[in-house]
Amino acid sequence: MANxxxxxxxxxxxxxxxxxxxxxxxxxxxxxxxQEYIAELTREASKYAKHAGRKTIKKEDxxxxxxxxxx
Numbered sequence: 001m002a003n004x005x006x007x008x009x010x011x012x013x014x015x016x017x018x019x020x021x022x023x024x025x026x027x028x029x030x031x032x033x034x035q036e037y038i039a040e041l042t043r044e045a046s047k048y049a050k051h052a053g054r055k056t057i058k059k060e061d062x063x064x065x066x067x068x069x070x071x
Contacts (some may be wrong), residue, residue, distance in 0.1 A: 005031045041065050 007024070010031045014022045022030075024056035045057045052061070 003028070003031045003035050005035055007031060010034065037071070041069065041071070046070055 007027050010027050012039045013023045024045060041062065042057070045061040048057065048061035049057045060064070
């Protein structure tokens with residue numbers, strides 16, 4: 001899967017959360033895992049939106065999806 005997340009943003013987030021340095025392979029692995037998390041979260045939130053008769057995902061759908069996925 002091609003990754004749409006900018007590696008620089010991934011590195012910045014990692015550093016803002018305690019990492020002193022992040023290797024390029026680690027940054028790519030974090031980006032890949034993050035993209036998969038976002039995809040799964042979106043799929044689940046989309047189910048809630050459709051159940052409510054909407055095409056648009058709302059914050060409440062995301063909140064429900066987070067709780068459902070225990071993330």
